[in-house]
Structure formats: structure tokens, C-alpha cells
Amino acid sequence: MEKNEILTQVKDVVSNVLKVDSSEITDDSNFIFDLGADSMQSVELVAGFEEAFDIEMDQDRALEVQSIQDAVNFIAEYV
Numbered sequence: 001m002e003k004n005e006i007l008t009q010v011k012d013v014v015s016n017v018l019k020v021d022s023s024e025i026t027d028d029s030n031f032i033f034d035l036g037a038d039s040m041q042s043v044e045l046v047a048g049f050e051e052a053f054d055i056e057m058d059q060d061r062a063l064e065v066q067s068i069q070d071a072v073n074f075i076a077e078y079v
Contacts, residue, residue: 001079006053006072013048014068017041027069045071053079 015022031037055078
């Protein structure tokens with residue numbers, strides 16, 4: 001899977017979980033500072049990424065991911 005495809009799916013998951021319009025999400029958006037994610041939503045994002053990409057991620061490492069681009073790079077390790 002190419003990173004462009006991963007990026008599109010990551011933005012879709014983030015938009016759904018955080019209830020943010022996808023047009024407001026940039027590659028550099030920070031989940032907490034730019035998009036307003038709280039700790040519970042961070043866990044929901046990880047679950048959403050796992051479901052969307054049919055992968056199982058290291059939870060501790062996944063929760064350290066801070067931005068859209070970081071998520072794309074992290075998920076790329078699994079797909």
C-alpha cells in the first residue's frame with residue numbers, strides 16, 4: 001500500500017473519530033494540539049487505524065504517535 005493511500009485512510013479515520021471535517025486535517029496536524037484529541041480519543045484512533053488497515057499495532061508505540069504524518073509512517077511499517 002502506498003503512503004498516499006495510507007494518508008487518505010488515516011485522514012478518514014481521524015475525521016470520523018474526532019468529528020473534524022477532513023478539509024481541516026493537514027499532513028502536519030497534531031492530534032492533540034491541532035485536532036483536539038483527548039486521551040480516550042487517542043485510544044479510539046489507534047483502534048480505528050487497526051480496523052481500517054486490518055493490522056495490530058504496538059499500543060504503547062501507537063499512542064506516542066502525535067501527528068498525521070507520524071501515523072502514516074507508523075502504519076506503513078505494518079502494511
